[in-house]
Amino acid sequence: MIIKKYKKVSSTSALAKKLKPKVWSIILAEEQISGYGRKESQWFSPKGGLYFTIILPKSKIEDLQTLTILAAFIVAKIIKENFDLETFIKLPNDIYINQKKVGGILTENILGRKVKFSIMGIGLNTNIDKFPKDLENIATSLKIELGRKVNNEKILKRVVDGIREQLKTIAE
Amino acid sequence: MHLRFKIKGKEYDVIILETGEGKVKIKVGRKDFIFDKEEDKTSIAKTSFPKRDFFKKEIKTPISGTISEIFVKKGDFIKKGQKLIFLSAMKMENEIISDFEGKIKEVLVKKDQKVKERETLIILE
Numbered sequence: 054m055i056i057k058k059y060k061k062v063s064s065t066s067a068l069a070k071k072l073k074p075k076v077w078s079i080i081l082a083e084e085q086i087s088g089y090g091r092k093e094s095q096w097f098s099p100k101g102g103l104y105f106t107i108i109l110p111k112s113k114i115e116d117l118q119t120l121t122i123l124a125a126f127i128v129a130k131i132i133k134e135n136f137d138l139e140t141f142i143k144l145p146n147d148i149y150i151n152q153k154k155v156g157g158i159l160t161e162n163i164l165g166r167k168v169k170f171s172i173m174g175i176g177l178n179t180n181i182d183k184f185p186k187d188l189e190n191i192a193t194s195l196k197i198e199l200g201r202k203v204n205n206e207k208i209l210k211r212v213v214d215g216i217r218e219q220l221k222t223i224a225e
Numbered sequence: 226m227h228l229r230f231k232i233k234g235k236e237y238d239v240i241i242l243e244t245g246e247g248k249v250k251i252k253v254g255r256k257d258f259i260f261d262k263e264e265d266k267t268s269i270a271k272t273s274f275p276k277r278d279f280f281k282k283e284i285k286t287p288i289s290g291t292i293s294e295i296f297v298k299k300g301d302f303i304k305k306g307q308k309l310i311f312l313s314a315m316k317m318e319n320e321i322i323s324d325f326e327g328k329i330k331e332v333l334v335k336k337d338q339k340v341k342e343r344e345t346l347i348i349l350e
Contacts, residue, residue, distance in 0.1 A: 114288050121316050145316035160317040164287055165324040 054213060056081050063087045064098075065106040066161060066174035073170060074108055079213060081105040088176055090146075090157050097188055101180035101196070103205045107213060109171040109220070114162070116223045117171055120216065121145060121160040123223075124173060127215040128156055131208060138198055153193035154178075175212060179203050282325045282349035289342045290314025292334050297347070301329045310334070310346055325349055 055078035062068050064087050065080040074080070082105070085098030098104050109117065122145050129140040129148050132155070141149040148156035156177040163170040178194035180202050195203045228239040240252040244259070251258045294311035297303060303323050310321040327349035334346050 118316060162317055162319045164319050164321050166285070166287060168287075169322065 054079065054210065056209075058082075060084065061086065064089055064174070065104050066159065066172055069106040069108060069172045069174075070161070070163070070170070076108050076110045077213075077217065078108050079105050079209070080108075081209065085176075090159055090176070096157060096176045097184065097192065098176060099181060101182065102194070103175075103177040103179045103208060105209055106172050106174040107216060109160075109173055111168050112171065112220065112224060114164075114168055116220070117160055117162060117168070119223050120220050121158065121173070123219050124158045124160075124175070124212075124216055125156075127219060128158070128175065128177065128212055131211045131215065132156075132195070135208075135211075136195060136199055136203065138195070148177075150193055150195075150198055153191055155193055155195065155198075173216065177208065179205050179208065282327055283345045284309060284321065284323060284325075284347040284349070285343050285345050286310075286312060286314075286321060286340050287342065288312070288314045288319065290319065290340060292336055292338045292340060292346075293318075295332060295334070295336060297329055297332065299329050299332055303327065303329060303349075312340070321346065 055075065057074065057078060057080050059068070059080070059082045061084045062082040064085050065082050069080045084100050085096070085104050088096035088098035088104060090096050125142045125144070125146050125148055129142055132138050132140050132148070138150050143149060146158040147154055156175065159174045161172050161174070162168055178192060180196045181194035182196060184192045226241045230237045230239060237253055242250045242252070244250045247261060249260045251260065290312040291314070292310060293313045297309050303309065303326065305323055305326045307323045308320055309323055312319045312321055329347055330350045331348045333348065334340060340346065
């Protein structure tokens with residue numbers, strides 16, 4: 054797994070679109086200055102969280118849509134299996150614990166007549182200790198829920214493996 | 226038929242004559258050009274239609290969705306690969322880029338408009 058690590062970026066997806074690295078490589082950042090979700094919503098991205106973008110292979114647009122929806126299930130399943138936390142998915146791409154958002158997924162494509170480039174950005178509130186006032190009632194982190202730190206690298210690897218496997222199944 | 230043209234200050238005398246045998250003679254100054262009328266007609270008809278289709282440059286959306294942003298306008302010259310439109314579709318954000326180079330004749334969509342798969346978004350000249 055090729056992981057390009059950064060301390061601080063504007064957003065891992067914005068950087069991925071600029072650098073256009075090899076398929077299945079990962080852009081990982083400790084911190085994002087302007088992390089974003091769907092419809093230009095902001096994604097609070099302080100140190101401690103897990104923020105990464107996967108470069109997807111050129112696929113059919115329908116397969117990418119299926120993968121986007123399944124990615125939320127993959128992340129939710131990993132949280133449930135590894136930390137025994139009850140997760141809920143708000144389709145298509147948000148993951149909740151106790152009615153508070155813990156993760157989000159955004160797939161972005163560059164299209165001509167066909168798909169030219171696709172990325173999937175994932176933001177997971179893992180080791181975030183505290184949220185600002187305007188977010189504390191709507192967002193949570195694995196650390197807040199568990200009362201302990203989690204291993205970001207392990208989660209990253211499991212999510213990417215899960216997505217890779219899933220896309221293979223969808224495309225077959 | 227006798228015509229007189231002035232091109233870049235120089236005058237040209239042009240005489241068009243039917244010579245019989247289905248031929249047309251065009252006399253420009255002292256030079257003669259002879260054309261076979263029928264042959265020219267058929268060759269124009271044959272080439273004009275496929276040519277028009279071939280040069281028809283349209284940007285279509287490969288998927289249904291809602292236009293969230295338009296980056297270009299009528300009259301703009303666009304390059305191949307240039308970002309044209311943002312489309313929120315199928316739970317994904319999509320950047321539509323140009324497969325062509327050319328001048329925009331018309332932008333057929335507006336912000337927040339819903340579009341269907343294969344719908345034309347932009348026509349180029």
